[in-house]
Amino acid sequence: MNNRDIMIEKNRLFEDVYYGHVPKRVPILSSGDNSFCLEYAGFDLRKEQFSIEKNLEAIDITTKDFETDSIFATMVRIPQMYKMLGARNFVMGSDGLMQHLEIASLHEDDYEDFIQDCYKTICDKALPRMYTEFGKDGFQGKAAFAKGFFTFYSAMAQLGEGYIKIAEKHGKAIYNMANVAVCTPFDMLADQLRSFTGISKDLRRRPEAVEAACEALLPCAIKAGTKPNSSRVQRTFIPLHMAPYMRTKDFERFYWPTFKKYVEALDELGIGTNVFVEHDWSRYYDYLYELPENTLLIIEEGDFKEIKKKLGGKHILSGFYPLNVLKTGTEEECLNMAKELIEILAPGGKYIFALNKNLLTMRDINPENLKSVICYVKKEAVYS
Numbered sequence: 069m070n071n072r073d074i075m076i077e078k079n080r081l082f083e084d085v086y087y088g089h090v091p092k093r094v095p096i097l098s099s100g101d102n103s104f105c106l107e108y109a110g111f112d113l114r115k116e117q118f119s120i121e122k123n124l125e126a127i128d129i130t131t132k133d134f135e136t137d138s139i140f141a142t143m144v145r146i147p148q149m150y151k152m153l154g155a156r157n158f159v160m161g162s163d164g165l166m167q168h169l170e171i172a173s174l175h176e177d178d179y180e181d182f183i184q185d186c187y188k189t190i191c192d193k194a195l196p197r198m199y200t201e202f203g204k205d206g207f208q209g210k211a212a213f214a215k216g217f218f219t220f221y222s223a224m225a226q227l228g229e230g231y232i233k234i235a236e237k238h239g240k241a242i243y244n245m246a247n248v249a250v251c252t253p254f255d256m257l258a259d260q261l262r263s264f265t266g267i268s269k270d271l272r273r274r275p276e277a278v279e280a281a282c283e284a285l286l287p288c289a290i291k292a293g294t295k296p297n298s299s300r301v302q303r304t305f306i307p308l309h310m311a312p313y314m315r316t317k318d319f320e321r322f323y324w325p326t327f328k329k330y331v332e333a334l335d336e337l338g339i340g341t342n343v344f345v346e347h348d349w350s351r352y353y354d355y356l357y358e359l360p361e362n363t364l365l366i367i368e369e370g371d372f373k374e375i376k377k378k379l380g381g382k383h384i385l386s387g388f389y390p391l392n393v394l395k396t397g398t399e400e401e402c403l404n405m406a407k408e409l410i411e412i413l414a415p416g417g418k419y420i421f422a423l424n425k426n427l428l429t430m431r432d433i434n435p436e437n438l439k440s441v442i443c444y445v446k447k448e449a450v451y452s
Contacts, residue, residue: 074239090417094449099423100141105130107430113164124230154200173198174261179277186284246305250293253285253326282326303340312347335360386420394433
């Protein structure tokens, strides 16, 4: 087969799983970040991360060397945009990695305005505090908005076109972890607006305001999580952040209601969701079961036998494979871990092989171990 036919065949692996069918083997979903690819290709992360061309070149090289079924990585953060706008929330560290800093861009006394019109309050108050260029008076502030939008959308267009070319070149599926990535309403409020510290105080001091703010953010999340090409297979990625750090009763009151509504709204629009279940969600498995059927759950931590039993009949399971095994284990230990996961998770279908975390740097793993594991899974991982 030529690479085009191979790409179509690999697309079908994911399509079958997403539509509830059993494909001929377990698909392998890549778990890489552009920063890992740049280092793997031998580029200086601090310098070449600013070049869309170099990022695509690095993703191309990495995709060629690792036998995943999708392209190896995508680029989520656009560092030149953050630098141009004077970002305070995402700043490049000394090693070149983009760091998410603890910034409160929405003040406690902004809640009333936010609940009345969250979009206007974000534009008028939060964004100028988050991006110093937006806070400048007159033409300069408005020009910064225009430059930011142009930089983001031109970069995304260039990347999207590049991803398709890489997929066609190497015979990879066009599907990856995210068609678009948007957090839950509570995580939006916590991550970018009130900060971890601020939201933790608000749960005690302003509980009704937090509830109302999440409801106000829900339509924004649904709109942001929907693209013209969104579908059951071109899915919305939802990384979950705050829930493991919350008391169960706070999760039930503040986090879960709008999270559930968000995923259900996307499902009603015909959009599948890939949910990254960050840290330990063992308290909340019964809640995850309530999400629409064939939600993809990428699990970071947990007893995969219990998760398979509780969630595997309804939802698609992925993740689990620990990066530390790939970093310090022997090849045999790495293959044994893959074998154990496949034996438990693959029977009956609804399983996609992936790592439990996104690869950020070459320090995360021994690349040769990952290559061996991927080859093993591609050959041995069939549904029974």
